[in-house]
Amino acid sequence: MAVVELLLPSSPEHVRTARLVVVAAARRAGLGDATVDELRLAVGEACARAVGLHRAHAPEQRVAITVTDDPTGLAVAVTDAGPPAGPAVDDVAGGFVDDSGDGGDGAGDEVAPDLSLALLAGLVDDVEVGSADQGTGTTVTLRWPLPPRVPGGPPSTAAAPQ
Amino acid sequence: MAVVELLLPSSPEHVRTARLVVVAAARRAGLGDATVDELRLAVGEACARAVGLHRAHAPEQRVAITVTDDPTGLAVAVTDAGPPAGPAVDDVAGGFVDDSGDGGDGAGDEVAPDLSLALLAGLVDDVEVGSADQGTGTTVTLRWPLPPRVPGGPPSTAAAPQ
Amino acid sequence: MDLSLSTRSESSPAGDRTVVVVGGEIDVYTAPKLREQLIDLVSSGQYHLVVDMEGVEFLDSTGLGVLVGGLKRVRAHEGSLRLVCTQERILKIFRITGLTKVFPIHSSVDEAVAATD
Amino acid sequence: MDLSLSTRSESSPAGDRTVVVVGGEIDVYTAPKLREQLIDLVSSGQYHLVVDMEGVEFLDSTGLGVLVGGLKRVRAHEGSLRLVCTQERILKIFRITGLTKVFPIHSSVDEAVAATD
Numbered sequence A, B: 001m002a003v004v005e006l007l008l009p010s011s012p013e014h015v016r017t018a019r020l021v022v023v024a025a026a027r028r029a030g031l032g033d034a035t036v037d038e039l040r041l042a043v044g045e046a047c048a049r050a051v052g053l054h055r056a057h058a059p060e061q062r063v064a065i066t067v068t069d070d071p072t073g074l075a076v077a078v079t080d081a082g083p084p085a086g087p088a089v090d091d092v093a094g095g096f097v098d099d100s101g102d103g104g105d106g107a108g109d110e111v112a113p114d115l116s117l118a119l120l121a122g123l124v125d126d127v128e129v130g131s132a133d134q135g136t137g138t139t140v141t142l143r144w145p146l147p148p149r150v151p152g153g154p155p156s157t158a159a160a161p162q
Numbered sequence C, D: 001m002d003l004s005l006s007t008r009s010e011s012s013p014a015g016d017r018t019v020v021v022v023g024g025e026i027d028v029y030t031a032p033k034l035r036e037q038l039i040d041l042v043s044s045g046q047y048h049l050v051v052d053m054e055g056v057e058f059l060d061s062t063g064l065g066v067l068v069g070g071l072k073r074v075r076a077h078e079g080s081l082r083l084v085c086t087q088e089r090i091l092k093i094f095r096i097t098g099l100t101k102v103f104p105i106h107s108s109v110d111e112a113v114a115a116t117d
C-alpha cells in the first residue's frame, strides 16, 4: 500500500498539480485510460471545491490530498479546512456556493455547484463525505476499484523493479 | 509565498511524481523552459538519491519534497530519513553509494554516484545540504533565482486570477 | 498559461459569426480568462459566437459554467453560442451534466457558422 | 511504463549491428528495463550495439549509468556501443557528465551503423 500525500496552497492554480499527482498514481496503479480521464476530472472537481471553501473560510490553510493505492483499488481523499460538514453527500455542495460576493451581476457564473456535483456523481460510483480528523473541515473520499491483476501481468506497484 | 509539500513512498516509481510537481511549480513561478529542464533533472537526481538511501536505511519512511516559491526564486528541499549527514556538500554522495549488495558482478552499475553528483553540480548553482530538522536524515535544498518580474507581465502567482 | 484563445470573424448567409478557438485546459484556474473573453465579445456587440473546442484537452465544471454564462449573455441580446466539438471525452462531460440539451453542438466550424435553427 | 524499447538488426560493410530504439523516459524507475535489454543482447552474442536515443524525452544519471554499464559489457567482448542523438537537451546531459568523451555519439542510425573507428 503506497500512500502519497500532497499539501497545496488553496488557490486555483494548484488544482492542476493535484490532478497531475493523482493521475500519475492512477496510471501506476494500473487504471485504464478511460478511468484515468474520469479520475482526473473528479479529483479536479473535489479540489476546486476545497479551494473555493478555503477562499471563503481559511485562505491561509492548505488543502490536503492523499492518494492510497493497494491491489483492490485507488482512494483519493481531499481534505479542506472549511466549516465542518455533516455526513450527507449533499453537503459537498457547501464548497460550491458562489463566494464571489458580487450580488448576482452575473460575474460569479463560473461557480456552478450543480454542474460540479453532477460531474462528481456521474464520474465516481464511490464518493464518501465525512468530517476531517481535526473536527473542522471535510474529507471527500473518491474510490476506484482495480481490476484483479492478471498473473504474469505488470508487477504490483508495491514492489520496486530490480 | 506558496509552499507545496509532497510525501512520497521511497521507491523509484514515485520519483517521476516529484518531477511532475516541481516542474508544475516552476512553470507557475515563471521559470523559462531551459531552466525547467535543468530543474526537472536536478530534482529527479536529488529524489533518486533519497530513495536510494531509504531503501538501505528506512524503506518504510517516505521522502519529503517541499517547493517554496516567492518573487525572488524557487527552492526545492528534498528530505530523506537516512543517517545524518555533515554539512559538507560531498556528503550528498552518501545517497548514491551502490546499495544493491551484489558484490561487484556488474549488476549494480546503474547506481552511479559520480554521474549523479556531476549532474547536480552542473545543473544547479545553489545546492545546500544540511541535517533534517528531526536530527536524522538530510535535506538537500536546490534554489533557482527568478528574473525580476516585468511590470505588466504575467501576474504574481501569489494572487488568484479573478 | 495552459489555455490558448484566439478569435476571428466568419460570415455566412446566416450572418456574421465570431469564432473563438479554445485550446488547452479550461479549468478552475484558466476559466476566468475564457469568461473575460466572452464578456469582451458581448460588450463589443458580438452576439453570435461559435466556440471551437476541438483543441481543448481538459474541461471542468468551472469551464462549463463559463460557457453557460456566455450563453446567458448572448441570449440576453437574442444572440447564439454554438460549440464545435467531436472529442468523445469532452462530449461526455456535456452529456453527464445534461448540457447537450442546452448547447447546440456541431461537428465542424463551417456547420456551426452556417447554422440558423 | 514510460520507456519503450525495440531492437532490430542492420548490416553494413563494418559488420552486423543491433539497433536498440529507446523512447520515453529513462530514469531511476525505468532504467532497469534498459539494463536488462542490454544484458540480454550481450548474453546472446550481440556485441555491436547502436542505441538510438532520438525518442528519449528524459534521461537521468541512472540511465547514463546503464549505458556506461552496457559499454563495459560490449567492450569485454571487443564490441562497441554507439549512441544516436541530436537532441540538444540530451546531449547536454552527456556533456555535463563528461560522457561525450566516453561514447561515440552519431547524428543518424545510418552513420552509427556504418562507423568503424
Ligand SMILES: Nc1ncnc2c1ncn2[C@@H]1O[C@H](COP(=O)(O)OP(=O)(O)O)[C@@H](O)[C@H]1O
Binding pocket: A112, A114, A115, A118, C068, C071, C072, C075, C097, C098, C099, C102
Ligand atoms: N445539468 C445542469 N447543471 C447546471 N446547470 C444547468 C444544467 N442544465 C442546464 N443548466 C442551466 O443551463 C442554463 C442556461 O440555459 P437556459 O436553460 O436557457 O438558461 P436561462 O433559462 O436561465 O436562460 C443555466 O441557467 C444553467 O444553470
Ligand SMILES: Nc1ncnc2c1ncn2[C@@H]1O[C@H](COP(=O)(O)OP(=O)(O)O)[C@@H](O)[C@H]1O
Binding pocket: B112, B114, B115, B118, D068, D071, D072, D075, D097, D098, D099, D102
Ligand atoms: N563523468 C563521469 N562520471 C562517471 N563515470 C564516468 C565519467 N566519465 C567517464 N566515466 C566512466 O566511463 C567508464 C566507461 O568508459 P571507460 O573509461 O572506457 O571504462 P573502462 O576503462 O572501465 O572500460 C566507466 O568506468 C565510467 O565510470
